Amino acid sequence: MPIDFNQHVIDEFRANAGRVGGPFEGGRLLLLTTTGARTGARHTTPLGYLPDGGERVIVIASAAGAPRHPAWYHNLVANPRVTIEDGTFTYEADAVVLAGAERDEIFARAVEADPGWAEYQAKTTRTLPVVALKAIDGGSPEGRPGDALKAVHAAFRRELELVRKEIADSGPGLGAQLRINCLTLCQGLEHHHAMEDGGMFPHFERAVPELAPAMARLREEHRTVKRLLDELSALLAAERPDREVLLAEVERLTAALEAHLDYEEEQLIPLLNG
Template sequence: MPSDFNQQIIQEFRANRGKVGGPFEGARLLLLTTTGARTGVRHVTPLACLPDGGRTLVIASAGGAPANPAWYHNLLANPRVTVEDGQRTYEAEAAVLEGEERDLLFARAAEADPGWSAYQARAGRVIPVIALTPLDAPHPVNLTHIPATAEESSAVLAEMGAMRTHRPRLPADADLTPVLPDTGGVAGSWVTAPHHPAAETGVTIYVHGGGFQFTDPELEQIMAYRLSRVTGRPVLRVDYRLAPAHRYPAALDDVVAVYRSLLDQNVPASRIILSGESAGGTLVLSALLVLKEAGVPLPHAALAISPQTDLTLSSPSIEANDGEDVVSRAVLDHVATQYLAGARPDQAPQSPLHGRLDGLPPLLLAVGSKEVLLDDARRFAEAVSAAGGTVSLDVYEGMPHAFHATVLSDRPLPVATTLLHRVAEWIGETRQRPTEGPDSALPTGD
């Protein structure tokens, strides 16, 4: 691109916090500052980029030209670079990727945008892929491995199967009385365990799983009851619209509308917890990005169990755990196709990993080590950490997708008890003493 055109993009990028118009409207860009290999002069170049866990990838395509671009030669000579992503500026170490790692990541980029393949076809060289790793120390991921024996793993699978024929029942002391009158025009139901009045505790929003396509209100009410006990507040189960009849962004819009409705009814954001499982976990993380972009106050904390964070299906565990999990790559591909309905899988908020992850509330992610979505959770946790966020990642050894469903049982297995204990412990760590003032009491509704 001509230097004057580059300069126009740079100015627009900086003026609009990373957003530009024209031919690059909606594209994910960064500004890369390198040091001239011969002159020592600093040069700023706008580049397309791809997130990859706690690092960012750039591709030295030069529009398919036969020679590598000048910025690439500069970082070979001095791999210490400066990155501007529209939200922050940081120092990074550039590393040229080689072999299988390079090929896999270039293929991922080309799948999302065929233009990369066209550049490679006419370049007459192997186009380099470069990883930019921040040098500033991020908040570390609070990683906890939850051990389990082979017998415990087998018991979880047996319990999950048994629930198909012997369905657990909602405890008799569950209170289904509506706590607040409005849910933003979205269907939903309230479930409260005993001794947790809304005026003292706040609200937990629960977004169910089911591949964006299915719902089981009876079992979801039990999950809401368990969440009410461990979070210490009433739970609003969101009955969001389902694919394929209602595709992206219908479900996401519903979750956001429910959250906004609580704020409109004077529930402080600081007393709201967002929680979700599987597809619901994806929707929770997506909703955080939508709310942040809109300048809406974010919830106190968010819980996502086994979320899918990258709908490009690029996480290594999707291949490594295929056949080990109750969910397969084929299932994920079907789910993404039904949900997205043509929306790009490499963009946020539909794929939360591809969003700007700074400024999020404290997060707890839980996932089984045998899940195909293991690395979706891991990569997202690392990316939030790299963006300066506070995130805990619990990995339950030997557990498949939906292992958390065992908390529904009348006699929960040890892994279910551990999960509930971990959530309660995490809530205790994040809870702050309510401040006195206008928001110190919540309406109870009629």
């Protein structure tokens, strides 16, 4: 992509917490900053990515099927330490070029989710590299603590919106990548709630005793969301989950989570920002 187009996307991404229009609208996008293999200069590129569970995401060096690998790929081969911006967090990661069966399995997942990857591969004689970006620190949102919490919530809302659309648009079967998208969301929510239960909530209970009823309600809502996440995970483990049943479970989760996030923001953001 032309440099000026890339810069427009980068500016829009940073101004809108990761949301952009144009060809990336409605998709998963990150900003990858690499160190130049020859110059040592820092270069930022917008890229679509695939969730991969845990602490890593996947990018593919397609260059839209061009005959040569993109510059960002050469950079990270020479300097694997990269910086990722996902619209909420900015963090350091190590890039690993996948090979063999692992590369082929993940590329097949990508093609199943979006046949455009196969079209790019068909345009070139090179094998499109598949790269795992493994986080080495969690990063943190910028701004006041309450604004940071709201940004994290917005990221969960957006990912849930994407997953709901992907399930609604899927065929009778459930693709491997879509399963991973769902499970990655489940893992992220469980981790976030565990951090709140173990840290932020006890702090507020000590500092503001009159918040005890609100903290009790939030903890109970965490248990409700956990139950819904467990039920969703069980459905995803089935060989051929029913799409309509799965979508209904995601809708139940969405309703419960939206109500929980709204209440938590109402109760905690004024205190966190105060």
